[in-house]
Amino acid sequence: MNGLTAQGDEVSDRPRVQSRANLRQFSTPVRVDEVAVAAMTLAEDLQAATRSLPESVELRRFRRELDQAATTFRETAARLEATAGKLVRMAANEGHACGVGWGVCPEHGLTLMNVGETVTCHVLGCGRENEGAVERCEHPVAYRVVDAAGPTLLTCSGHAVACRLYFDNPVITAAADSMELF
Template identity: 35%
Template sequence: MTHAGDDPVVTVAELEDLAARARALGEAIEAAGARLRAVHDSPGRAGWRLDEAAGATRGVIRELTAAAGDLAPEPGHSICPITWGVCPEHGKTLTGTAGRSWCRHPGCGRSWHYDRTSLACTEPVAFQIRTESGDGVLMCRGHAVSTLEQQADAVLTPVSADHADEP
């Protein structure tokens, strides 16, 4: 297997391999917790720490799987080209602190364990926006919502995922 120091290119296969290794580690941690509980009625801090470690591996697996998907989106699905993130439903309603982000829209409840506003959008293209000048841009639902709020003359046209790559 290629390691980060050997090759500067990160591949989907490498991320999938890391996720599989994290899965195996998580299973080993859960097995250790089960053995600890089989011996001790009250495993105390050690049991709690093992539960936390197993939970952390599930988070690692989720993030590695998402990163692999970011490198290779599903065929036929275009990704929004906008270079900043939004709430996928409510648009430019994000706020954050300490490297986390969340939507301020009442009742939304979406949150991210990273600064979503400073990263390029990874949502699928859903609309083409045209302005009075005739410029057209493909974008996701959240960015389309933001554009409509900022540009009264914008015209929104839905696009299907399999036609998002067409001009």
């Protein structure tokens, strides 16, 4: 298979290491949170579609069905957000490692950061990929960082500070408090 190894439902050209397993574990709550956002967006779209229907006796039943579907998606989104929050807190409480990888862009300095398996420069317009090995952080997860330009990251304290310096208006919350709905 040309040096590729199958791991679950993904194929990777890198050997599996402990920090990568931690990253996969963290991607689950992030994906669950993204699905929750998609469900909420769908609920809002259904509500907008319902409002755009003309008022008529014939369409009243369909309006009710669309309203019920929107309510179901909102409730599902809330449950998914709560579950994702519990998963993040569990990872933080169990002392899982941060796993963020950083590197140096020859043009911009310490701006290379991993998002999944790709390590790229986060300076707007650069996007240069890392060519060398990247060390994964092994400090415990302490924060959840949300950046408008990329996915949610679960980081240690040091990388949360670095994200604050290098990201555009990141939202940083303590992992123990992440995604609380009440």
